[in-house]
Amino acid sequence: MINPFTDEYFMKKALQEAEMAFDKDEIPVGAIIVIDNKVIARSHNLTELLNDVTAHAEMQSITAAANYLGGKYLIGCTLYVTLEPCQMCAGALYWSQISKIVYGASDENRGFVKMGTQLHPKTTVVKGVLANESSELMKRFFAEKRK
Amino acid sequence: MINPFTDEYFMKKALQEAEMAFDKDEIPVGAIIVIDNKVIARSHNLTELLNDVTAHAEMQSITAAANYLGGKYLIGCTLYVTLEPCQMCAGALYWSQISKIVYGASDENRGFVKMGTQLHPKTTVVKGVLANESSELMKRFFAEKRK
Numbered sequence: 424m425i426n427p428f429t430d431e432y433f434m435k436k437a438l439q440e441a442e443m444a445f446d447k448d449e450i451p452v453g454a455i456i457v458i459d460n461k462v463i464a465r466s467h468n469l470t471e472l473l474n475d476v477t478a479h480a481e482m483q484s485i486t487a488a489a490n491y492l493g494g495k496y497l498i499g500c501t502l503y504v505t506l507e508p509c510q511m512c513a514g515a516l517y518w519s520q521i522s523k524i525v526y527g528a529s530d531e532n533r534g535f536v537k538m539g540t541q542l543h544p545k546t547t548v549v550k551g552v553l554a555n556e557s558s559e560l561m562k563r564f565f566a567e568k569r570k
Numbered sequence: 571m572i573n574p575f576t577d578e579y580f581m582k583k584a585l586q587e588a589e590m591a592f593d594k595d596e597i598p599v600g601a602i603i604v605i606d607n608k609v610i611a612r613s614h615n616l617t618e619l620l621n622d623v624t625a626h627a628e629m630q631s632i633t634a635a636a637n638y639l640g641g642k643y644l645i646g647c648t649l650y651v652t653l654e655p656c657q658m659c660a661g662a663l664y665w666s667q668i669s670k671i672v673y674g675a676s677d678e679n680r681g682f683v684k685m686g687t688q689l690h691p692k693t694t695v696v697k698g699v700l701a702n703e704s705s706e707l708m709k710r711f712f713a714e715k716r717k
Contacts, residue, residue, distance in 0.1 A: 470642060471642075474636050474637065474640065474641055474642045475632075475633050475636050475637070475642055476632065476636070476642050476643075476662060476665035476666050477624075477629055477632055477633055477662050477665075482624055485622075485623065485624055486622050486624055489621050489622050489623070490621065490622070493621065494621055495617060495618075495621045495622055495623050496623075509661055509665075510657060510658075510660065510661030510664060510687050510688065511657075511658050511659075511661030511662045511664070511665065512658075512661070513657065513658075513661070514656055514657030514658030514659070514660070514661050514687070515623060515624050515658045517657060517658070518623035518624075518656075518658065519623045538687070538688055539686050540657050540661070540685070540687065541657065541685055
């Protein structure tokens with residue numbers, strides 16, 4: 424039997440969140456958190472609306488997932504996020520001990536890989552899932568901003 | 571005339587916040603944010619109460635100060651925090667472009683200095699202000715935990 428719950432399947436949901444951010448004139452990044460193939464958190468970047476640099480999609484999903492689970496550790500959970508997490512979000516993911524991070528486009532300037540931010544040793548990382556869709560959305564956002 | 575608004579003066583207020591965390595059975599870290607010698611945010615670690623790894627003192631103060639200022643950038647502000655910020659908090663401070671960070675005790679294991687987390691190039695850092703008071707409070711907390 425074919426497993427419908429692929430990384431692409433869930434990343435599409437994160438992309439839907441990124442499109443919601445786009446429609447609100449926010450830098451279009453979306454995230455969801457999944458446990459046992461169930462989505463327990465979904466969020467998108469709200470730094471402009473909330474006037475808050477901490478309101479990245481990942482941060483909101485970490486808080487929401489912990490609230491759902493009733494505990495602050497996200498063991499067994501997977502984060503899907505359309506853009507590579509920054510230092511702040513990777514630092515939060517470190518504390519959460521999340522089991523898996525799947526991201527779309529790389530952020531060569533401010534992503535955690537280049538910045539050298541440390542994740543929890545038990546966290547696995549998959550990159551490049553629907554990366555083109557994610558970066559196209561970002562490019563379209565900044566192209567419209569420059570108009 | 572003597573200036574009463576020294577780094578020690580403000581760090582004492584951050585220590586009061588750390589003591590409030592201690593009394594709530596939270597790891598005792600406190601923070602305040604100051605602009606023009608005026609305290610515009612005060613907070614303490616609430617990760618246990620809120621079941622949320624993102625609820626560090628610094629994160630809450632960044633959000634509160636931005637809310638007070640009506641903008642997300644903390645230019646002209648100083649953060650006083652009793653313990654050296656972690657990767658997550660330093661990453662948030664990077665985005666905030668805060669002008670100055672003053673911390674008390676160093677965190678040799680998980681502090682941003684050892685972790686290599688990048689701050690904004692315009693941010694200046696002062697360390698070791700009331701470091702003994704801060705680390706004594708931490709030691710007392712963990713000693714009581716071990717009982």
